[in-house]
Amino acid sequence: MKRIAAYIVPVALFAASCTKQPQASQQTTDTATTTTETAPITFDANTAFGPNKIVELQNPQSNKVIIKLMFKNGSMSDPKGKEGLTYTTAQMIANSGTKNMTITQIKDKIYPWAAGYGAGTDKEVTTFTFVVHRDFLNDFYPIVRGLMLEPAFAEDDFKRVISNQQNFVDQVIRASSDEEYSKKALEDLLFRGTNYQHVVEGTSASVKNITLEDVKNHWRNAFTRNNVMIGVAGNYSADFLNKLKADVAQLSEVTPKIPAAGQPNKPNGVQVEIIKKNDALGSAIFTGTPMPVTRSADDFAALMVANSFLGEHRKSYGKLYDKIRTTRSMNYGDYSYIEWYDNGGSFQLPNPGVPRTSNYFALWIRPVQIGEGLKQQYPELKDITVGHAHFALRLAMREVDNLIKNGMTQAEFELTRKFLRSYMKLYAQTEEKQLGFMMDSRFYGREDYLKEMYQLLANLTVDQVNQAVKKYWDIQNMFVTIVTDDSEAEPLKQALLSNTPSPMSYSNLVKEGLPKEVLAEDDIIANYKLNVKDVKIVDSKDTFK
Amino acid sequence: MKNKIVALLLLLLFAVSMVMAQGTQKDKILPYPIHQKQLPNGLNVVTVPYNSPGIAAFYIVVRAGSREEVEKGKTGFAHFFEHMMFRGTDKYSKEAYGDIMKEMGAAANANTSIDRTVYHMTGNADMLDKMFEIEADRFQNLKYSVHDFKTEAGAVKGEYTKNSASPYQQLYEKLVSTAFTKHTYAHTTMGFFEDVVDMPNQYDYSLTFFDRFYRPEYTTIVVVGDVTPDKVNTLAQQYFGNWKPGSYKPNIATEPKQTATRYAHVPQQGFPPYLTLAFKGPAFSDKGKDLPALSILSTILFSQNSELYRKLVVQEQKARFIGGGPQFSRDPNLISFSASVVNANDLQYVKDEMMRVLNDAKTKPIDAKKIEETKTRIKYSFAMSMDSPDAIANSLAQYIWLSGNPESINNMYAVFDTITAKDLMDAAKKYISPATLTVGTIAPAEKSPVK
Numbered sequence: 001m002k003r004i005a006a007y008i009v010p011v012a013l014f015a016a017s018c019t020k021q022p023q024a025s026q027q028t029t030d031t032a033t034t035t036t037e038t039a040p041i042t043f044d045a046n047t048a049f050g051p052n053k054i055v056e057l058q059n060p061q062s063n064k065v066i067i068k069l070m071f072k073n074g075s076m077s078d079p080k081g082k083e084g085l086t087y088t089t090a091q092m093i094a095n096s097g098t099k100n101m102t103i104t105q106i107k108d109k110i111y112p113w114a115a116g117y118g119a120g121t122d123k124e125v126t127t128f129t130f131v132v133h134r135d136f137l138n139d140f141y142p143i144v145r146g147l148m149l150e151p152a153f154a155e156d157d158f159k160r161v162i163s164n165q166q167n168f169v170d171q172v173i174r175a176s177s178d179e180e181y182s183k184k185a186l187e188d189l190l191f192r193g194t195n196y197q198h199v200v201e202g203t204s205a206s207v208k209n210i211t212l213e214d215v216k217n218h219w220r221n222a223f224t225r226n227n228v229m230i231g232v233a234g235n236y237s238a239d240f241l242n243k244l245k246a247d248v249a250q251l252s253e254v255t256p257k258i259p260a261a262g263q264p265n266k267p268n269g270v271q272v273e274i275i276k277k278n279d280a281l282g283s284a285i286f287t288g289t290p291m292p293v294t295r296s297a298d299d300f301a302a303l304m305v306a307n308s309f310l311g312e313h314r315k316s317y318g319k320l321y322d323k324i325r326t327t328r329s330m331n332y333g334d335y336s337y338i339e340w341y342d343n344g345g346s347f348q349l350p351n352p353g354v355p356r357t358s359n360y361f362a363l364w365i366r367p368v369q370i371g372e373g374l375k376q377q378y379p380e381l382k383d384i385t386v387g388h389a390h391f392a393l394r395l396a397m398r399e400v401d402n403l404i405k406n407g408m409t410q411a412e413f414e415l416t417r418k419f420l421r422s423y424m425k426l427y428a429q430t431e432e433k434q435l436g437f438m439m440d441s442r443f444y445g446r447e448d449y450l451k452e453m454y455q456l457l458a459n460l461t462v463d464q465v466n467q468a469v470k471k472y473w474d475i476q477n478m479f480v481t482i483v484t485d486d487s488e489a490e491p492l493k494q495a496l497l498s499n500t501p502s503p504m505s506y507s508n509l510v511k512e513g514l515p516k517e518v519l520a521e522d523d524i525i526a527n528y529k530l531n532v533k534d535v536k537i538v539d540s541k542d543t544f545k
Numbered sequence: 546m547k548n549k550i551v552a553l554l555l556l557l558l559f560a561v562s563m564v565m566a567q568g569t570q571k572d573k574i575l576p577y578p579i580h581q582k583q584l585p586n587g588l589n590v591v592t593v594p595y596n597s598p599g600i601a602a603f604y605i606v607v608r609a610g611s612r613e614e615v616e617k618g619k620t621g622f623a624h625f626f627e628h629m630m631f632r633g634t635d636k637y638s639k640e641a642y643g644d645i646m647k648e649m650g651a652a653a654n655a656n657t658s659i660d661r662t663v664y665h666m667t668g669n670a671d672m673l674d675k676m677f678e679i680e681a682d683r684f685q686n687l688k689y690s691v692h693d694f695k696t697e698a699g700a701v702k703g704e705y706t707k708n709s710a711s712p713y714q715q716l717y718e719k720l721v722s723t724a725f726t727k728h729t730y731a732h733t734t735m736g737f738f739e740d741v742v743d744m745p746n747q748y749d750y751s752l753t754f755f756d757r758f759y760r761p762e763y764t765t766i767v768v769v770g771d772v773t774p775d776k777v778n779t780l781a782q783q784y785f786g787n788w789k790p791g792s793y794k795p796n797i798a799t800e801p802k803q804t805a806t807r808y809a810h811v812p813q814q815g816f817p818p819y820l821t822l823a824f825k826g827p828a829f830s831d832k833g834k835d836l837p838a839l840s841i842l843s844t845i846l847f848s849q850n851s852e853l854y855r856k857l858v859v860q861e862q863k864a865r866f867i868g869g870g871p872q873f874s875r876d877p878n879l880i881s882f883s884a885s886v887v888n889a890n891d892l893q894y895v896k897d898e899m900m901r902v903l904n905d906a907k908t909k910p911i912d913a914k915k916i917e918e919t920k921t922r923i924k925y926s927f928a929m930s931m932d933s934p935d936a937i938a939n940s941l942a943q944y945i946w947l948s949g950n951p952e953s954i955n956n957m958y959a960v961f962d963t964i965t966a967k968d969l970m971d972a973a974k975k976y977i978s979p980a981t982l983t984v985g986t987i988a989p990a991e992k993s994p995v996k
């Protein structure tokens with residue numbers, strides 16, 4: 001655990017999250033429209049949490065023990081004006097001590113054991129993960145217990161935690177990875193006005209309002225015996241489990257009031273926000289549209305197949321990757337998503353701990369070249385006015401459109417399904433990941449999501465996949481966010497607004513060898529009409545306010 | 546995919562914890578026996594059976610990375626070549642290769658770093674035969690068109706573009722090109738941007754590159770999981786047995802001795818100030834005491850329960866984070882210590898404090914108990930991390946690229962166990978000096994605000 005987080009200090013490691021909490025108004029309401037015309041199977045995730053909700057994965061062969069406490073309380077239950085409070089609270093558990101031990105004393109004590117723990121907050125759940133070698137479980141456990149039942153919440157630790165959090169929302173989020181930035185900006189747009197809008201760490205204005213008193217109250221009212229799920233894996237005894245259960249039962253008795261998850265706004269046509277910043281080398285693009293299906297619904301299996309075919313994460317097999325990267329050499333990769341994928345730039349396989357009830361379909365187009373850059377690199381492109389973003393967006397949306405219209409063939413379906421049934425087994429290669437995926441399964445009302453999907457995939461037909469795509473995907477109405485250089489913003493805006501043809505500006509080196517079919521397809525893509533209704537340019541410093 | 550340069554900056558920091566380790570199999574850190582067999586053509590085959598029903602990790606380590614990029618204008622080529630390895634053969638076009646990979650449902654990819662390129666595939670152990678077949682085919686018979694070559698170069702430029710947004714990446718690039726003047730560690734694995742832009746013009750050189758390095762003597766196969774050494778060795782002989790060895794040996798310039806402090810600065814508004822102190826360090830050896838001593842010393846001085854962390858991060862709150870350690874690499878590389886600083890005005894203070902503890906370490910012996918605790922920590926950290934075929938294969942791969950021999954992992958740990966307080970002082974005296982220091986900074990000021 002830990003590692004990279006150290007750099008960008010407040011990056012949450014073990015993300016997870018859920019909802020609830022008293023103050024956060026009872027919502028459902030301020031979430032503009034939802035897409036749902038049909039009612040796919042939904043599940044009340046709250047019922048997966050509370051007394052005696054436990055996931056066990058005992059393994060006498062293991063040399064360690066992993067404990068996860070997942071609370072159905074995430075950033076969506078942050079009080080208005082104090083966005084980021086759930087994250088702060090979780091960080092204070094992980095970075096302050098207990099009544100009997102300061103954080104420094106704890107670090108000293110667990111140092112030789114290499115034991116570790118951390119907190120992850122997502123929109124709907126917060127998860128605490130503790131890992132220790134079996135040799136030290138008995139010594140380590142009192143610390144776990146102390147952190148949960150008698151946290152220190154020390155003033156000095158709060159100063160440090162909140163300073164790091166403020167630093168993250170003020171600076172780091174805008175200046176580290178344009179890809180992550182455009183992804184967070186997309187959520188800001190999709191969920192604007194709802195409790196799902198703000199990034200988990202809060203906003204520049206809201207973090208300033210969070211006090212230590214807020215943290216203490218939030219812990220008492222929102223992290224309780226009534227909204228916790230216990231997970232334990234590895235080499236532990238029945239006695240240990242009983243002790244853990246008995247201690248968790250001593251968490252606050254409050255029954256948290258859980259707001260409903262904010263629903264995505266329905267875009268009116270294609271609505272674009274271009275975020276301009278200095279000295280960006282490329283245009284980083286994310287686009288998404290509401291989709292009311294989650295792992296709870298059996299339809300999810302059908303969408304998994306279509307999604308994998310279109311744009312499996314970090315794989316070259318997807319259509320988007322094949323056409324944008326492999327064939328046209330435009331960027332580093334292009335993928336599609338039917339659920340939140342945490343920190344996709346750093347992970348090839350998904351991590352558990354980020355289950356969500358509010359969902360959308362998304363495309364990730366990694367940074368493509370901007371006009372200024374292409375002009376400098378290739379004399380033959382000296383007259384272009386805009387870079388590759390417009391063409392890439394057209395290409396990606398057209399691919400989705402084609403899939404909606406034409407569907408997958410039987411052969412494509414068979415191959416993709418076969419891939420997924422094998423590939424999904426790799427999601428849970430370690431005990432910790434197995435435990436995490438099992439806990440997420442319960443959130444979605446499933447016993448074991450990976451096993452159940454394996455079976456659902458087996459029963460699936462290509463027609464079901466093609467119908468699901470028609471039913472749930474929509475390219476006429478999408479939100480798009482593009483983080484780009486300030487030189488690119490205005491020309492790109494004008495091109496998008498007027499649906500100007502965007503012929504692909506290849507260097508001569510690449511152009512001379514391209515097959516005719518590719519060039520012919522390029523002509524179609526360059527003139528493919530996007531249903532653009534609105535394009536705004538936002539200065540980077542004005543985002544996430 | 547297929548590329549993904551390992552973020553060296555992070556490696557610098559985590560090398561420490563990854564590297565040491567140990568387990569329980571008698572005195573060896575790795576609790577599982579390592580089976581090795583060298584084929585007559587020089588290809589080394591390593592098997593570690595591990596209880597992971599139905600799953601195997603199949604890794605191929607090529608000991609060629611950006612270190613081997615000795616010619617001017619060719620930086621970034623090892624990484625670019627890694628991309629080309631996915632462009633097909635006569636037998637399996639890139640589309641056919643993709644279909645097979647998809648059908649196997651394996652998690653497969655590759656990455657390149659300073660000393661090596663690693664190709665990996667984790668999936669169904671029953672598919673081992675197929676894994677061997679397709680990998681052996683592309684390693685021996687890779688064939689791509691000039692057009693495919695030029696096209697792939699755009700993806701590399703895209704990779705550079707996505708990385709470039711990070712000021713940490715910018716600092717890393719500047720830091721290594723300042724600290725090294727002759728040795729190839731002066732450029733990152735990604736390469737210089739102008740070389741990346743020029744890559745489409747280097748088709749002929751790519752054939753040379755393949756001819757030089759994609760040879761059995763540069764390569765080790767590692768298989769971990771639900772497999773037996775007999776099976777693995779048989780498949781290796783069957784599919785790689787006819788692979789012809791080469792004869793190329795790169796002439797990598799020795800870095801001249803540094804004699805004065807150097808500075809690498811990234812001016813950046815609106816970003817957390819950052820400081821790196823990078824000293825010239827030793828090359829990897831699984832016998833010498835220097836690297837283990839420096840690793841232990843770094844952990845004691847800069848980990849989260851160090852006195853300096855307590856002072857700067859917990860009490861004074863002038864830094865958000867401190868950490869660091871020596872880079873493990875084939876040739877002498879950097880020992881880096883970094884701090885994320887709250888206020889740019891404190892950069893000098895934080896630097897002085899870091900230098901203070903490093904200088905103190907030359908003369909003040911460190912408490913024996915602390916050293917023992919650190920060794921224990923290293924041991925348990927490693928033991929707990931060896932929890933999947935992938936994790937084990939990754940660890941072995943690291944020692945294979947460092948020394949050519951996976952047993953180095955066990956040898957190295959044996960050395961860790963012998964480190965004393967005097968060894969720590971000796972290492973500090975030998976390596977901590979302003980003469981070999983490069984100071985890296987990210988701050989709003991135009992020039993480095995640190996002396």
